[in-house]
Amino acid sequence: MAFETLTIVGVGLIGGSIGLAAKQTGAARRVVGVGRDERTLARAVASGAIDSATTDVRTGVAQADLVIICTPVDRIAADVLMAASAVPPKAVITDAGSTKGNILRALHGKMPPGRAHFVGSHPLAGSEKKGAANARADLFGDRVVVVTPSDDTDAEATAFVELFWRTLGARVLRMDPFEHDRALAITSHLPHAAASALAAVTPLEWLALTAGGFRDSTRIAAGDPELWAAIFEANREAVLAATDQFIERMTAFRAAVAAGDHAALVHGLAEGKKVRDALGS
Amino acid sequence: MAFETLTIVGVGLIGGSIGLAAKQTGAARRVVGVGRDERTLARAVASGAIDSATTDVRTGVAQADLVIICTPVDRIAADVLMAASAVPPKAVITDAGSTKGNILRALHGKMPPGRAHFVGSHPLAGSEKKGAANARADLFGDRVVVVTPSDDTDAEATAFVELFWRTLGARVLRMDPFEHDRALAITSHLPHAAASALAAVTPLEWLALTAGGFRDSTRIAAGDPELWAAIFEANREAVLAATDQFIERMTAFRAAVAAGDHAALVHGLAEGKKVRDALGS
Numbered sequence: 001m002a003f004e005t006l007t008i009v010g011v012g013l014i015g016g017s018i019g020l021a022a023k024q025t026g027a028a029r030r031v032v033g034v035g036r037d038e039r040t041l042a043r044a045v046a047s048g049a050i051d052s053a054t055t056d057v058r059t060g061v062a063q064a065d066l067v068i069i070c071t072p073v074d075r076i077a078a079d080v081l082m083a084a085s086a087v088p089p090k091a092v093i094t095d096a097g098s099t100k101g102n103i104l105r106a107l108h109g110k111m112p113p114g115r116a117h118f119v120g121s122h123p124l125a126g127s128e129k130k131g132a133a134n135a136r137a138d139l140f141g142d143r144v145v146v147v148t149p150s151d152d153t154d155a156e157a158t159a160f161v162e163l164f165w166r167t168l169g170a171r172v173l174r175m176d177p178f179e180h181d182r183a184l185a186i187t188s189h190l191p192h193a194a195a196s197a198l199a200a201v202t203p204l205e206w207l208a209l210t211a212g213g214f215r216d217s218t219r220i221a222a223g224d225p226e227l228w229a230a231i232f233e234a235n236r237e238a239v240l241a242a243t244d245q246f247i248e249r250m251t252a253f254r255a256a257v258a259a260g261d262h263a264a265l266v267h268g269l270a271e272g273k274k275v276r277d278a279l280g281s
Numbered sequence: 282m283a284f285e286t287l288t289i290v291g292v293g294l295i296g297g298s299i300g301l302a303a304k305q306t307g308a309a310r311r312v313v314g315v316g317r318d319e320r321t322l323a324r325a326v327a328s329g330a331i332d333s334a335t336t337d338v339r340t341g342v343a344q345a346d347l348v349i350i351c352t353p354v355d356r357i358a359a360d361v362l363m364a365a366s367a368v369p370p371k372a373v374i375t376d377a378g379s380t381k382g383n384i385l386r387a388l389h390g391k392m393p394p395g396r397a398h399f400v401g402s403h404p405l406a407g408s409e410k411k412g413a414a415n416a417r418a419d420l421f422g423d424r425v426v427v428v429t430p431s432d433d434t435d436a437e438a439t440a441f442v443e444l445f446w447r448t449l450g451a452r453v454l455r456m457d458p459f460e461h462d463r464a465l466a467i468t469s470h471l472p473h474a475a476a477s478a479l480a481a482v483t484p485l486e487w488l489a490l491t492a493g494g495f496r497d498s499t500r501i502a503a504g505d506p507e508l509w510a511a512i513f514e515a516n517r518e519a520v521l522a523a524t525d526q527f528i529e530r531m532t533a534f535r536a537a538v539a540a541g542d543h544a545a546l547v548h549g550l551a552e553g554k555k556v557r558d559a560l561g562s
Binding site for chain 2: 193244
């Protein structure tokens, strides 16, 4: 795969890594970066993540074959519409957001007809570190990227986006956008909320009494609060359902401890172990 | 530090690692292992973790200067009493259990007077892997070992136990046994319960949609259900209090998501991030 111009809107960890990977694999001949902070953009040019930069979305996408919106989830829909109003005919727009249904709902009936195609994407790659300074060309290597066309998404545009991610080394999973949101509420959003709560209830003076278990189970609590608040809000219904399931489970655990119900405790822990063992180490 | 005979009761991951470390550092000239399974003991002798083995606690401790009980937390007190009835005069007995108050309560008024001294220990080292096959001489290197004398614990015995752990490379923290249990409920037992619950609410077919965050935050859910059930039961009151705090925090998170209260969400996540950032990566 090789096309002329890729435009990345939002050159942080994900956007910067896409730029590095697209250039290293030769997927795009030219990578344009769009951002709000000129110093950040200058550093992304210097690091080779992008070839040129602008702070204006419409200018940045004017020659794009593919646009990837890598802004926070509460800004993606607006950025897609802005890009759609200025891309060349037949350009494809995708994104890298952790939630998909909210974007579809916000775009519904608003895309300029016959101009650009939008296909949602979610690369399951990231880090508690953020910013283009931590970008890596191999961030997507062997990672899953979920691509979420809906019933009326253009099939060629979907295939183009899937091929792009595969070119960067990712494994592509195609999935319904709302099913994606329900799954990610359980596999990503809830774990973040739980890790944050575990850290928050720990007095600083007891950090000396932590070992690898605490370190691992709270690692993602170091993530950016604004970004994560936006994700929880964007996936509100599924996050509420996942949180209810989790609180119910913790309440059952509490009841088993209170009652000294050894069999119930072992049974519950064995259910968790079965799932975790299936994932591998 | 060098003394004649160390006896390890329970030659699993922790007990086996203590044997390897004691021999590598020259802390003990001879290491005796006590266990229930003769094949496991034979393998521990073969791997060099212990020099000789027996299935009888009283035989195993008959010449011990130091005895370390490494059995599950619900068996430690009984093993301490068994060892105390057969050790030479002035021998010191310690343990490696994750809970301390339950052992003190069980031993209260039952130690044979003027014979052995008991001092509680808890090495904050371990793994979701278990068994002597995973034992490592460096398991305690730069790890914290909490030593928990109570008001009537012999000062020389406490100093002897602390010196032993330091000889194995550990950093020793001295702490009240009940304060230890409250702290560990938050820093170890609650994270285990949460990790297990996160894994348990995840359908197997969604494991393909997990990334590093889920992997890290659920890793300890692979631990042994029987061992962990015993830990929760042994530290019942502190685990209940920690679980209540955590459920309260998750309930507040749920309320903030339901209300779309962005400021409350960001504030809560920032509290968790502050604690996690203080720990370092």
